[in-house]
Amino acid sequence: MKVSLFIASLIAFAILALSVSTTVTAQDAATVIKDRKNHMKKINKPNIRKIMKSVKAGTVGPADAAAAAKIRVNMPKFMQLFPAGSGPGKIKTRAKDTIWSDFSGFQAKKDSLVKALVGFEAAAKSGNAAAADKAMRTVVSACNGCHKAYGGWRRIKLKK
Numbered sequence: 001m002k003v004s005l006f007i008a009s010l011i012a013f014a015i016l017a018l019s020v021s022t023t024v025t026a027q028d029a030a031t032v033i034k035d036r037k038n039h040m041k042k043i044n045k046p047n048i049r050k051i052m053k054s055v056k057a058g059t060v061g062p063a064d065a066a067a068a069a070k071i072r073v074n075m076p077k078f079m080q081l082f083p084a085g086s087g088p089g090k091i092k093t094r095a096k097d098t099i100w101s102d103f104s105g106f107q108a109k110k111d112s113l114v115k116a117l118v119g120f121e122a123a124a125k126s127g128n129a130a131a132a133d134k135a136m137r138t139v140v141s142a143c144n145g146c147h148k149a150y151g152g153w154r155r156i157k158l159k160k
């Protein structure tokens with residue numbers, strides 16, 4: 001009897017610990033949302049701007065490959081910032097509920113971006129302007145593709 005009670009309380013404690021570690025309080029949600037917005041705003045945004053500018057000017061090169069690498073390295077960190085309880089609600093976020101209902105789809109969008117960035121990095125390093133232009137478009141489509149399905153920034157427009 002005593003033993004089963006002990007086990008029952010252990011299980012109860014484990015469940016409690018689990019729920020505490022996977023959902024966040026409103027205050028923590030505010031912090032994590034701010035943090036993930038900053039990952040996009042301070043790393044993805046300036047670096048995609050730099051890349052698009054270079055491609056347009058025809059000056060694409062190793063510095064743009066480095067800019068793409070910054071976005072690539074940023075993405076796995078960004079993906080860590082989606083605890084349950086940090087979705088649409090009281091705190092302003094562009095993240096959609098689809099992130100939590102379909103996290104593997106969300107991950108797949110991240111993988112598409114990483115793949116596109118690797119392609120761009122190779123093209124930029126080679127200095128082949130046409131290849132870099134094409135690869136840059138694939139990168140931008142990957143940004144837009146995730147934002148459309150899972151929330152995020154306005155659509156990044158590309159000229160034909």
Ligand code: HEC
Pocket residue numbers: 033036037038040041044045048071092093094095096106107109110113139140142143144146147150151152153
């Ligand atoms: C795997 C999905 C995904 C990919 C890929 C992605 N983003 Fe985002 N992005 C998001 C989500 C989700 C948000 C909304 C975060 C929030 O408001 O909590 C966001 C928000 C943003 C924001 C707004 C940040 C703010 O201040 O509110 C910018 C800018 C942005 N993304 C730029 C980019 C660029 C540029 C790329 C491509 C290089 C990119 N993103 C690729 C998911 C993604």
